[in-house]
Amino acid sequence: MRALVLHGPGDLRLEEVADPVPGAGEVVLDVEIALTCATDAKMLRSGRHPALPPLPAPFGHEATGTVAAIGQGVEGLSLGDPVVVANSAPCGACFACERGRPSLCEDPVYLTGAFAERLLVPARIVARNLLPRPPGLAPELAAMVEPLACAVRGVERSEAGAGDVAVVLGGGVQGQLLTALLARRGLRVLLCDPHEDRRERGLRFGAEAALPAPRDAAGIADVRRATPAGRGADAVLEAVGRPEAWEAAVALARPGGEVLLYGGCAPGTTVTLPTAPLHYGELRIQGSYHHTPAAVREALRLLSAGAAPFGELVGEPVGLADVPGILAGPGPKRPVVPSLAAATSGASRAA
Numbered sequence: 001m002r003a004l005v006l007h008g009p010g011d012l013r014l015e016e017v018a019d020p021v022p023g024a025g026e027v028v029l030d031v032e033i034a035l036t037c038a039t040d041a042k043m044l045r046s047g048r049h050p051a052l053p054p055l056p057a058p059f060g061h062e063a064t065g066t067v068a069a070i071g072q073g074v075e076g077l078s079l080g081d082p083v084v085v086a087n088s089a090p091c092g093a094c095f096a097c098e099r100g101r102p103s104l105c106e107d108p109v110y111l112t113g114a115f116a117e118r119l120l121v122p123a124r125i126v127a128r129n130l131l132p133r134p135p136g137l138a139p140e141l142a143a144m145v146e147p148l149a150c151a152v153r154g155v156e157r158s159e160a161g162a163g164d165v166a167v168v169l170g171g172g173v174q175g176q177l178l179t180a181l182l183a184r185r186g187l188r189v190l191l192c193d194p195h196e197d198r199r200e201r202g203l204r205f206g207a208e209a210a211l212p213a214p215r216d217a218a219g220i221a222d223v224r225r226a227t228p229a230g231r232g233a234d235a236v237l238e239a240v241g242r243p244e245a246w247e248a249a250v251a252l253a254r255p256g257g258e259v260l261l262y263g264g265c266a267p268g269t270t271v272t273l274p275t276a277p278l279h280y281g282e283l284r285i286q287g288s289y290h291h292t293p294a295a296v297r298e299a300l301r302l303l304s305a306g307a308a309p310f311g312e313l314v315g316e317p318v319g320l321a322d323v324p325g326i327l328a329g330p331g332p333k334r335p336v337v338p339s340l341a342a343a344t345s346g347a348s349r350a351a
Helices: 038-046 123-129 145-157 173-184 196-204 217-225 243-252 275-279 293-305 320-327
Strands: 002-008 011-016 027-035 063-070 082-085 118-121 130-132 165-169 188-192 209-211 233-238 253-261 284-287
Touching (some): 002 320, 011 320, 038 320, 063 118, 123 130, 123 293, 145 173, 145 293, 165 173, 173 188, 173 196, 173 233, 188 196, 196 209, 233 243, 243 253, 243 275
Parallel strands (some): 165 188, 165 233, 233 253, 253 284
Antiparallel strands (some): 002 011, 027 063, 027 118, 063 082, 082 130
16 A cells, blocks of 8 residues: 655655554554644654654554454444544553543553555554544544544633633644634633734634734733733633743733643743742643543534534645645645545655
């Protein structure tokens, strides 16, 4: 079969590899749609990530498809069943899992290899995070279950409620998903992003207002003035993943408010925070990482219910050979259709 394989930083190759054969508890899918993701772009640039096996490694982690082969001991599935697969599963037995924190599992199993004609799903993911695709749900939306599950987990971490004001920093895919979920909870959401099209989209995803990204003290002051009495937001959710955005998030929270550090920064980076608002303002600052099996199921329910205009986050479909070039630049999530011929004439290796 054809599959994209990561050999090193910037080195993603379309190759002929052996068809996967399921072992006990495993399942092989015929991939219908695999979505590109900003995390894929980060992995491609750096050549490393906790979810990646040793290089050369199969690539891609957001997928939906139909069951093509079933390993020994798997029950409840038949050949041809349309399913959605999450990109990991916790062990259920480690220190974190036993304390109800599966997103912090010490021994997670990850899924890679979605950018291929067929995908081997590990046994633990089959058991815990392989779900039937709801009838009528478009494959390109079903494949979005993993990023939406991460947003579901992030909003679960927030204590803000109906009527509170939330500032979302970043209008990319995750910022839009957070905006939609916060709006559904009844919060008044202010979305901040430097791009006008993203700000306009944020309004369609439920934001009450959309403002330019605050990139200096004057910008921070502008956003604070948009909050009640200019005191700052009840909750600030950072969905950019840069140290300066983390620092801006703290500056935008009101005394007694909360800050959710949702965007992951590059390895080795640090932030500098003023002590006064943390101590005298009693800010609550926390992170949010990954998702949980419960969040995956809630995400699939929201996608099936059409809880937001999720289709706006997905661009035109592309073939496997297009993926390296797509990941090298900005743009929306792209549905990768393994059966589709390349839309461009470029090489199958990232520049």
